[in-house]
Amino acid sequence: MIEHGESVLNSAMAAWVLPRYAALAERLGDHATGAEARKLGEELRDLVAGEWNGRWFRRAYGPGAVVGEDDLWLEVQP
Numbered sequence: 001m002i003e004h005g006e007s008v009l010n011s012a013m014a015a016w017v018l019p020r021y022a023a024l025a026e027r028l029g030d031h032a033t034g035a036e037a038r039k040l041g042e043e044l045r046d047l048v049a050g051e052w053n054g055r056w057f058r059r060a061y062g063p064g065a066v067v068g069e070d071d072l073w074l075e076v077q078p
Helices: 008-027 031-050
Strands: none
């Protein structure tokens, strides 16, 4: 998946969930897991923000196929 594609929808969800998971891990004393979750959440938030074209999120499917530069793909724009 990393080599050939992405998921803006999954990344956006993870960017929201991971800081909350980090807080739980830290509360339970697992600070290493909390730090890792926070770092990944921040990275994903930045990557998702980079796919915003000013009107909607660009998406990709399959190797090299990009949707969203000039067309809105409604399936992933909740």
